[in-house]
Amino acid sequence: MSGTPTRLFVGGAWVDAVDGAVMAVDDPATGEILAHVADAGPKDARLAEEAAVQAQREWARTAPRARSEILRRAYEIVLERTDALARLMTSEMGKPLAEARGEVAYAAEFFRWFSEEAVRIDGGHGVLPDGRHRMLLSRRPVGPCLLITPWNFPLAMGARKIGPAIAAGCTTVLKPAPQTPLSGLALAAVLEEAGLPDGVLNVVTTSRAGEVCEPLLRGGQIRKLSFTGSTAVGRLLLAQCADTVVRTSMELGGNAPFVVFDDADLDAAVDGAMVAKMRNMGEACTAANRFFVHRSVAGEFADRLARRMGALVVGPGTGDGVDVGPLIDAAGRAKVEELVADAVERGARVLVGGHTPEGPGCFYPPTVLTDVSPESRLMGTEIFGPVAAVLAFDDEDEVVRRANDTPWGLVGYVFTEGLDRAMRVSERLEVGMVGLNTGLVSNPAAPFGGVKQSGLGREGGRVGIEEFLEYQYVALPTG
Structure with a gap:
């Protein structure tokens, strides 16, 4: 795995875990160890959260076209590295190379799609029915986000969450699955090269998900959780989000x-x-x-x-x-x-x-x-x-x-x-x-998501960016 990042990505820097912990990444085809990556703990998560919080104000003010162009560059870089990214993904989660190459293209499309959506965020204006006020509607980023991705589509699910968050003007903390951290770290390297400012994307790889995520969700600074995983874990995360009323979108199990x-x-x-x-x-x-x-x-x-x-x-x-x-x-x-x-x-x-x-x-x-x-x-x-x-x-x-x-x-x-x-x-x-x-x-152009216990919200399509935006309504007297 020569050249693949194995350290945490926090505030634009590649760093070791505070306590120096590492975890092994195995090849499921052989059982052999591919690499050791940093194993983040609660202190690392807090540092990543603070980096995202500090970067939020400036990133929200960034011109939509500037956000769009960063995502477009990321799209191009991912396609240029199709073979290397596919081999990395196959090594850590097992899918055949042909499928892995297909996933690389799928992941890249999320960056392209949301690069186009970044410049289409709009609002509204009109006279209210009583005629005494005008209504001015604007859209603004929800704020720092925690993104939790699964191991089965590690590159595509990362892009499907990171893309709309960046397009909307949100900063992020990404926690990849412990089985497939290398693909998440590779995405961070792509976005760093594409010119994403420090602190907008932070990546914490960890085998201690509960210790890392729960304090962030209960702490009050993370304002949005996007999770893909099992329904059982989704229920647990929803309970943790309740304390500070964190906005959630969840893609859970299926049958x-x-x-x-x-x-x-x-x-x-x-x-x-x-x-x-x-x-x-x-x-x-x-x-x-x-x-x-x-x-x-x-x-x-x-x-x-x-x-x-x-x-x-x-x-x-x-x-x-x-x-x-x-x-x-x-x-x-x-x-x-x-x-x-x-x-x-x-x-x-x-x-x-x-x-x-x-x-x-x-x-x-x-x-x-x-x-x-x-x-x-x-x-x-x-x-x-x-x-x-x-x-x-x-x-x-x-x-x-x-x-x-x-x-x-x-x-x-x-x-x-x-x-x-x-x-x-x-x-x-x-x-x-x-x-x-x-x-x-x-x-990527279609809204992905389910009903009942298969989740909340949608990813992809024109509605995908909505999950990372809030409305603000201003009433203006007509007189």
Whole structure:
């Protein structure tokens, strides 16, 4: 990992943790240590917070065009370093290089998108209904932000949060996931080179998330939290935000239904299933978990999906021709093993996969299960692995009810050739996003987020910057 930053980034300087602590970053394909990075504690977090607070006033006054140009330069630098950033990401979290390169492009697009949004922040003016006052509306940055990113898309999720914060005029403290700190530090190096002023972005890598984040959220100086991660952790953070009424946006867990009707184009449905299930080895909040297929085509769909998934090449993400890399760590693989074992004990049939390979690394083979019991644990759990559970249904009302029978509501997928059915079922699904005859919904130009316990607010699209802005209303007498 030569040339990759491994120290904290605070106030525009690369520094060691105050207590000198470091933590190891492992390669999930081999179990070997890639690097040691600074392991921040509460004192480091306070220093990062103070740097953000001190930089906030001046950064908020910076011209929108100046903020825009910094983000545009960051976009260009990220693209120039596609190969190096992709290899870094593959090394620390395992995804195949082809997918990592795709994520680099995806991350860069957030910088480009929000560079364009930075110059479109507007307000409003009008006469109030009583005619006695004029209303002047202006937008201003919410203030210093804490950004907490996950390990599964470490570069893209960093850019998706940093981009709108910078565009809105907010300063930030970024806490990357401990499994993938190198990608977060690499983003900081990109923005430093792009000309971002000292203190606008601060990065604290840590294995002590609770010790680092809770004091910031309860301290009163952080005014915004943007978090991507599990629903369980999201609930905990919401409680910590309550003391000082920190504004929050959260992208939490998912349990996506994938619905295939009897009139669907099965070729398109299988293609969509491969994307919705196998993107990032299934380690995505948007991953299809529950495949509801009309009984008349369920067997054929499952067989086709099993052939496609069984043909995928599993191995280290850096290998030639590899389609499926390792899962993030041993705990992640053990969870998948337990969910599959539970489903099999309850009567599920394994069409392909289902057995952990021998040897080093956190690998698990692409797996298709059929005849899955509704009581199986994987029906109510975010799998976060390459496992597709196929269940048959008989009619539209039944499948909508089963699809909605979950506390989560991030995304759903619907495959049908009928326009009326397509729109009707999409509207009935209790989700924030629908993939209609497609297995991919993520796009920087679209609002990303869910309902129910899948989160609060939206990221990306024209509304993404709204999460980092406040309104101020001024009343002016008309007389």
